[in-house]
Amino acid sequence: MLPLLAALALTACGGDDPTRLNTGDAAPAFTTTSLGSASxxxxxxxxxxxVxxxxxxxxxxxxxNEMKAIERVWQRHKGEGLEVLAVNAGQSKAEVEAFIRKIGVTYPALLDEQAVISKKYGVLALPTTYFVGKDGTIRAKVIGEADEATFERVAMELLK
Structure with missing residues (x-):
């Protein structure tokens, strides 16, 4: 956990200030692997x-609990074009696998073992969630816990 905290603390330092990433901004591109090793x-x-x-x-x-709530929303709307990417911030593949297996969610869990993606998105607290519109623009941002109704409402607005 200490490496993750150190990596996240670095987010506020340096050239680009990712902590300013907010609604209306283009969602930063990234490449990583899923638990199933797919790119x-x-x-x-x-x-x-x-997304x-x-x-x-x-x-x-x-x-x-929030990830389970997201699963229910995703199951209802994935056929309408809703995708969920659960980016793990700084843990090993084994830790991610064990947790996903324990909670039983089926949307893609992505690896970010060095917290590179997390830093790019300016993540300073967990959970942090970005809702990205079909055009690749961040349409909503939730820092901290949100309930199923919030996910449902925002997802439905973006799927219109």
């Missing part, structure tokens, strides 16, 4: 879809 290129692989990018870790006390 994921965002936004290239998901153009034209509404929820969810940053989490297994030690985050709010992440488990």
């Amino acid at each position: 994921v290129k965002f936004p290239d692989d998901l153009r034209g879809k509404v 929820v990018i969810r940053f989490w870790a297994d030690w985050c006390r709010y992440c488990e």
Whole structure:
């Protein structure tokens, strides 16, 4: 956990200030792998879809219930073009696998073992969630815990 905290603390330092990433900004591109070892290129692989990018870790006390709530929303709307990318912030593949297996979510869990993507998005607290519109622009941002109704409302607005 200490390397993750150090990596996240570095977010506020240096040239580009990712902490200013907010609604209306283009969502930063990234490439990583999923738990199944598939390469994921965002936004290239998901153009034209509404994408929820969810940053989490297994030690985050709010992440488990929220990830289950996101699963329910995703199951209802994935056929309409809703995608969820659960980006783990700074943990190993084994830790990510164990947690995903424990909570039983089925949307893609992505690896960010060095917290590179997390820094690019200016993640300073977990959970942090970005809702990206079909055009690749950040349309909403939630820092901290949100309930199923909030995810449903924002997703439905973007899927219109």
